[in-house]
Amino acid sequence: PISSLIAASKSISEGDLSVRVDTTESPDELSALSRAFNSMTEQLKNTQEGLMDANRQIDERRRFTETVLTGVSAGVIGLDAKGNIYLPNRSASELLATDLDKLIGQTLGDAIPEMASLLSKAMERPGQSHQAEVKVNRDGQYHTLMVSIAAERLEGKVIGYVVTFDDVTELLSAQRKAAWSDVARRIAHEIKNPLTPIQLSAERLKRKYLDEIKSDPETFLSCTDTIIRQVEDLHRMVDEFSSFARMPQLSLSDENLSEICRQAISLEHNRHPDIDYDVNLPDQDIRLYCDHRQVSRALTNLLKNAAEAVTGHLENTKKTTSKGRIHLSITTGIKNEKEGGRGMAAMDEGTISILIKDNGSGLPGENREDLTEPYVTTRTKGTGLGLAIVKKIMEDHNGHLSLDNNPGGGASVSLVFPPMEKIADKKENGGEVGAMKVATSLLAQKS
Ligand SMILES: Nc1ncnc2c1ncn2[C@@H]1O[C@H](COP(=O)(O)OP(=O)(O)O)[C@@H](O)[C@H]1O
Ligand SMILES: [Mg+2]
Structure with a gap:
């Protein structure tokens, strides 16, 4: 045994x-x-x-x-107790356009300085969870991230932090857009109604009584004319408001884009005979599956901005010798001819890009995206809706608007349309309206 x-x-x-x-x-x-x-x-x-x-x-x-962690769309970064990065997920790298795996071991503050202050708050008070909107600039584009940092604790001691974040740029923009359309609709409604009677009355006074007034007919005339002119201005502004508020559904058909461009240019040329317009279109007419009226409207808005920029610039610099110049060209297919910036990226086969270049003041400020927000304007008589409308029209066509300055001064603005199938796609999917509804309802749930 x-x-x-x-x-x-x-x-x-x-x-x-x-x-x-x-x-x-x-x-x-x-x-x-x-x-x-x-x-x-x-x-x-x-x-x-x-x-x-x-x-x-x-x-x-x-x-x-x-x-x-790999599957979620939110960015997640694990930090140790000192705030050093040790476990970033893939979305985190994508959202920040940085390979975070290469930054493992660095402090969060060094790797993503924009989040440093939030982290130091979390370190001061680890008992609470901390949340903030953080603006980051990646590849020249601003994104708004909703960041939260929570301390990971074991038996009362902080052993690390978890940073989670999401890109809320589009959501915020959709929310703002919805809010602004609402404001625009109300304003347009309230102001538009009295305008027509005011204008008609002023015209009637002028017609009926001008001959009868003996004491000072000049003043009478200039006052009535001022009323009429100002009311016209108001009318124009209100029109812009209301057209922004109710952007119609697209009605797509096969259109001659070259012709649309020529028409838009000729209209603008009539308005500003002193500006040199110059059009460079491919020999063969370009066809595009698009909403004729909307695309014309986008072009008109851009050409108007360009005209205002060159006129303003000439007045400011008092150069009477030089002339305002606006150049429109269409490029298709492989390459975008624009120098620098995102425009350098090769375009897909079938992509069509309309470039409008001016020799005006150039785009103000650093953040180009801001200019496309409703009611952002640097002009005293501006409504700030022009580019917002263009952006919306481009989104509806599944394309995009790109804004840049020329190296030699002036602005370069292009409308980039994707190949036709993609435009049609967008329409079938219900387009922007659907996306916006989802975004606003999401926001409503959150708050
Ligand atoms: N071609 C351009 N050159 C210089 N600045 C421009 C140009 N186009 C637009 N901008 C700037 O963008 C701003 C917003 O334009 P927009 O949305 O059309 O509104 P608005 O024309 O009513 O100001 C303008 O106020 C102007 O500062
Ligand atoms: Mg404008």
């Missing part, structure tokens, strides 16, 4: 916990020892199995967490 105990101990030490010794045919004490031995091995086996199970569970959970 002793030799069998020895043999069993040996097997156990080699890792085989299933051996048992025979407890029947031995004297009492030895049999007790053998039983104790067996129960000890039994316990050992159970403990070992329990440990392995726990390990498997931990492993499964870790894999699950990792899959969740």
Whole structure:
């Protein structure tokens, strides 16, 4: 019996916990020892199995967490207690347009300075969760991230932090757009109604009484004319408001884009005969599946901005010798001819780009995206709706508006349309209206 105990101990030490010794045919004490031995091995086996199970569970959970982290669209970064990055997920790198895996070990403040102040708040008060909107500039574009930082604690001690964030730029913009359209609709409605009677009355006064007034007909005339002119201005502004408020659904058909461009230019040329307009279109007329009226409207808005920019610039610089110049060209297919910036990217086959270049003051400020927000204007008589409308029209066509300054001064603005199938796609999917509804309802849920 002793030799069998020895043999069993040996097997156990080699890792085989299933051996048992025979407890029947031995004297009492030895049999007790053998039983104790067996129960000890039994316990050992159970403990070992329990440990392995726990390990498997931990492993499964870790894999699950990792899959969740890779799968979620939100950016997640794990920090150690000192604020050093140790576990960024893929979305985090994508949202920040930086390869965070290469920055592991750096402090968050060094890697993403925009988040530094939020992290130091979280470090000061680890008991609370901290949230803030953080603006980051990546590749020349501003994004608004909603960032929250929570401390990870074990038995009252902070062992690390978890940073989560999401890009809310589009959401905010959609929300603002919805709010502004509402304001615009109301304003337009309230102001538009009285305008027509005011104008008609002023015209009538002028027609009926001009001859009868003997004392000071000049003043009478200039006053009525002022009323009429100002009311016209108001009318124009209100029109812009109301057209922004109810941007109609697209009605797409196969259009001659070259002709649309020529018409827009000729209209503008009539308005500003002193500006040099110059059009450069491909020999063959370009066709585009688009909403004729909307595209004309976008072009008119851009040409109007260009005209205002060159006129203003000439007045400011008092250069009477030089002339305002506005250049329109269409490019298709492989390359966009614009120098610098995002325009350098090769265009897909079938992409059509209309470029409008002027020699005016150039775009103000750093953040071009801001200019496309409603009611952002630098002009005293501006409404700030021109570019917002253009942006909306381009979004509806699944394309985009790109704003840039020329190296030699003046602005370069292009409308980039995707290949026709993509424009049609957008329409079938319900387009922007649907997206906006989703965005606003999401926001409503959040608050
Ligand atoms: N071609 C351009 N050159 C210089 N600045 C421009 C040009 N186009 C637009 N901008 C700037 O963008 C702003 C917003 O334009 P827009 O949305 O059309 O509104 P508005 O024309 O009513 O000001 C303008 O106030 C102007 O500062
Ligand atoms: Mg404008």
